[in-house]
Amino acid sequence: MNFIKRGALNVTRRIGKSFILLFIIFILGNVIAGAISIQQATSNVERTIKERIGTAATLEIDYQKLDSMSEQEMMEVDWTPIGRDLIRQIGELSYVKYYDYSSSTWLGSDDIQSYEGGMEVHYGDSYNPRFQLKGINYARVLDFEEGRGQLVDGRVFTDDEIENGASVAIISKKLAEENNLHVGDTFALTNKVFDYSAGEEEEIASRDVVLEIIGLFEPQSVAENDGENSDRGMWDWMDIEYQNTVYVSNQVVREENQFHMEAYMAIDEEYAQMIENEEIHEHFSPIFILHSTDVAEAFAEEAMPLIPQLYTVRNVSDHFDNIAGPIKSMATLSGYVLIVSIVASVLIIGLVVLLFLRDRKRELGIYLSLGERRSRVVGQVLLEVMIVAIIGITLSLFTGNLLASGVSDTMMKSDTNQQYQDYYFYGGELHSNLTTDDVIESYQVHLNATYIMMFLVIGLLTILVSTVIPLIYIVRLNPKKILM
Amino acid sequence: MILEAKNLNYYYQDGENRRYILRDTNASFEKGKFYTILGHSGSGKTTFMALLSALDEPHSGNVLFHGQDIKQIGYEKYRRNNVGIIFQSYNLVPSFTAVENVLVPMSITENEIPKDRKNVAYNLLDYIGIVKTKADRFVNKLSGGEQQRVAIARALATNVELILADEPTGNLDEEMEQEIIDIFTKLAHEHQKCVIVVTHSNEIAQQSDQIYTLKKGVLTKHE
Ligand SMILES: Nc1ncnc2c1ncn2[C@@H]1O[C@H](COP(=O)(O)OP(=O)(O)OP(=O)(O)O)[C@@H](O)[C@H]1O
Ligand SMILES: [Mg+2]
Numbered sequence: 001m002n003f004i005k006r007g008a009l010n011v012t013r014r015i016g017k018s019f020i021l022l023f024i025i026f027i028l029g030n031v032i033a034g035a036i037s038i039q040q041a042t043s044n045v046e047r048t049i050k051e052r053i054g055t056a057a058t059l060e061i062d063y064q065k066l067d068s069m070s071e072q073e074m075m076e077v078d079w080t081p082i083g084r085d086l087i088r089q090i091g092e093l094s095y096v097k098y099y100d101y102s103s104s105t106w107l108g109s110d111d112i113q114s115y116e117g118g119m120e121v122h123y124g125d126s127y128n129p130r131f132q133l134k135g136i137n138y139a140r141v142l143d144f145e146e147g148r149g150q151l152v153d154g155r156v157f158t159d160d161e162i163e164n165g166a167s168v169a170i171i172s173k174k175l176a177e178e179n180n181l182h183v184g185d186t187f188a189l190t191n192k193v194f195d196y197s198a199g200e201e202e203e204i205a206s207r208d209v210v211l212e213i214i215g216l217f218e219p220q221s222v223a224e225n226d227g228e229n230s231d232r233g234m235w236d237w238m239d240i241e242y243q244n245t246v247y248v249s250n251q252v253v254r255e256e257n258q259f260h261m262e263a264y265m266a267i268d269e270e271y272a273q274m275i276e277n278e279e280i281h282e283h284f285s286p287i288f289i290l291h292s293t294d295v296a297e298a299f300a301e302e303a304m305p306l307i308p309q310l311y312t313v314r315n316v317s318d319h320f321d322n323i324a325g326p327i328k329s330m331a332t333l334s335g336y337v338l339i340v341s342i343v344a345s346v347l348i349i350g351l352v353v354l355l356f357l358r359d360r361k362r363e364l365g366i367y368l369s370l371g372e373r374r375s376r377v378v379g380q381v382l383l384e385v386m387i388v389a390i391i392g393i394t395l396s397l398f399t400g401n402l403l404a405s406g407v408s409d410t411m412m413k414s415d416t417n418q419q420y421q422d423y424y425f426y427g428g429e430l431h432s433n434l435t436t437d438d439v440i441e442s443y444q445v446h447l448n449a450t451y452i453m454m455f456l457v458i459g460l461l462t463i464l465v466s467t468v469i470p471l472i473y474i475v476r477l478n479p480k481k482i483l484m
Numbered sequence: 485m486i487l488e489a490k491n492l493n494y495y496y497q498d499g500e501n502r503r504y505i506l507r508d509t510n511a512s513f514e515k516g517k518f519y520t521i522l523g524h525s526g527s528g529k530t531t532f533m534a535l536l537s538a539l540d541e542p543h544s545g546n547v548l549f550h551g552q553d554i555k556q557i558g559y560e561k562y563r564r565n566n567v568g569i570i571f572q573s574y575n576l577v578p579s580f581t582a583v584e585n586v587l588v589p590m591s592i593t594e595n596e597i598p599k600d601r602k603n604v605a606y607n608l609l610d611y612i613g614i615v616k617t618k619a620d621r622f623v624n625k626l627s628g629g630e631q632q633r634v635a636i637a638r639a640l641a642t643n644v645e646l647i648l649a650d651e652p653t654g655n656l657d658e659e660m661e662q663e664i665i666d667i668f669t670k671l672a673h674e675h676q677k678c679v680i681v682v683t684h685s686n687e688i689a690q691q692s693d694q695i696y697t698l699k700k701g702v703l704t705k706h707e
Pocket of ligand 1: 505525526529531532
């Protein structure tokens with residue numbers, strides 16, 4: 001009849017009290033398990049969503065700052081756009097995995113039809129710049145590397161082609177199919193310059209841009225989301241725009257812009273003078289792919305002092321904060337619930353165990369009078385509590401998890417209805433089609449090893465701490481007073 | 485000498501004053517003898533027993549077991565290996581059966597206990613007068629006399645030579661009292677135990693081999 005057997009026996013012999021304790025632990029365990037489940041699920045969401053959003057950062061004009069400026073300040077501000085050298089300098093920062101910068105222009109074509117999503121669209125005979133000539137500097141195409149699009153045929157650019165502005169292009173598969181084009185074929189876009197100063201448009205210059213197709217791409221996310229996307233309208237518009245994008249080197253874009261400008265200079269002397277006196281600024285949209293989302297803040301901190309005052313660093317992962325409202329409030333709430341329930345558990349379980357022990361003080365005194373070591377009496381009581389606790393905690397492990405998913409379902413539903421509209425982010429060069437719905441979808445309360453481990457550790461530690469008061473009581477027991 | 489009390493002093497602090505319960509108390513006890521300690525209520529008998537059984541500590545003086553100070557042996561260890569204590573109010577574990585109560589000290593003591601403990605416990609109970617059917621009952625389903633027998637069996641379970649009992653028959657009727665006293669006599673005389681029993685009953689005292697009386701903190705040996 002050693003203390004272990006005694007403990008085990010006592011749990012079954014005092015089955016009523018064991019059940020009361022089990023019930024209390026079970027109830028409290030549910031609250032703790034629920035809170036941990038929600039915590040776990042929310043941190044998972046943050047990770048997966050940020051992974052899906054990616055690690056891109058860009059530099060853009062800080063419109064907030066601009067809005068708050070007085071006219072005086074506006075006059076003094078440095079309007080220099082972000083130059084190639086600055087982009088390269090920032091691209092060299094250790095947080096950056098690789099980077100690209102892009103300038104683009106819109107061209108029309110007499111040679112090919114734009115892809116219009118299978119719809120019949122007639123623009124008449126007038127010139128319609130439906131094709132975005134998107135210049136890039138990163139030969140392997142950042143959009144493909146980051147999963148916006150996927151090369152399905154042919155190849156990407158070579159460094160040579162990028163540097164020398166070779167007349168090669170990558171177009172979408174849909175656009176190619178529309179015009180029965182294949183890798184190796186050439187097609188022509190038209191760069192027309194119009195003058196509107198006379199009140200109606202007058203063509204002043206025009207030239208063809210002949211490009212050889214080296215590769216075909218398909219927008220990736222479209223393929224993935226096909227058929228189930230509820231935001232079809234919005235999505236199509238973006239999709240069609242992307243389907244009509246023509247990837248070329250920045251150099252090609254630059255030449256077309258140059259052509260455009262020179263045409264104007266030829267007809268407008270004032271303009272020509274102004275341009276000649278000033279250095280020509282090319283406008284680039286830079287995009288930096290960081291090593292991980294964790295360095296986004298550090299990157300912003302280091303890049304900020306380097307860029308012109310008017311600009312700011314924009315991390316695509318910041319987007320998470322915009323769409324994660326319901327999750328964030330769940331996380332905060334469950335954090336409080338967790339802390340409060342742990343404290344409450346320590347007190348409640350401690351007092352209940354103490355109450356039961358006071359009932360049993362004669363028994364404990366008997367063990368002591370028989371020469372049992374206090375440590376073993378403590379051990380016996382601890383064992384008894386732990387047997388019940390492990391059962392209670394194991395049960396609440398599952399029910400608490402169920403509870404958590406139920407609670408979060410209702411909470412997030414009401415939450416989204418109230419405040420959070422789908423936030424569509426399509427600014428600058430950062431693309432994210434993730435919405436609050438995506439966040440909620442990726443929020444999943446389920447049993448996993450980390451959750452189980454975490455709950456067991458927290459649960460058992462809570463029980464252990466809660467037995468401190470009762471155990472102090474045992475250590476101070478005086479068998480003479482109890483028994484004689 | 486199996487047990488000796490040497491100049492034991494025990495008092496309660498009463499404000500500024502010390503109220504002595506035991507004053508320079510000396511006594512010695514041998515194996516094979518049945519001792520009684522007589523005294524009025526409040527004379528300090530329980531206090532004395534608590535000191536002998538190491539459930540309390542004297543303010544000065546020593547208790548020697550086979551010549552060794554029990555403080556040196558260690559109070560817990562002394563209780564576990566050297567002494568069997570019997571209380572007026574039985575003090576059995578209510579959630580255990582009689583035989584389970586007897587088994588408890590067997591796993592606490594460091595003394596040699598035969599392997600088949602359960603049998604030993606049943607035999608012990610049987611010897612004391614608890615048949616097997618009663619031995620398997622929860623102790624609160626036994627009469628007071630039966631419970632006290634279980635307590636005696638528990639005291640004997642660790643094979644100790646020294647049995648201390650504080651008014652073991654205080655809650656029992658006379659008939660039951662006599663049966664218990666007979667057990668103590670038998671233990672002393674047939675099993676060479678040293679049995680020390682506190683009582684305020686003269687009748688019991690008369691049956692013992694040696695009477696001590698406790699009065700105003702002084703213990704006197706009767707010839
Ligand atoms: N905690 C205490 N504080 C102060 N005095 C106490 C305390 N405990 C006991 N006493 C006193 O010590 C004296 C001896 O008590 P003790 O219990 O040893 O007497 P006793 O001889 O066993 O009496 P009884 O026959 O009634 O059991 C009593 O006068 C009692 O009032
Ligand atoms: Mg007494």
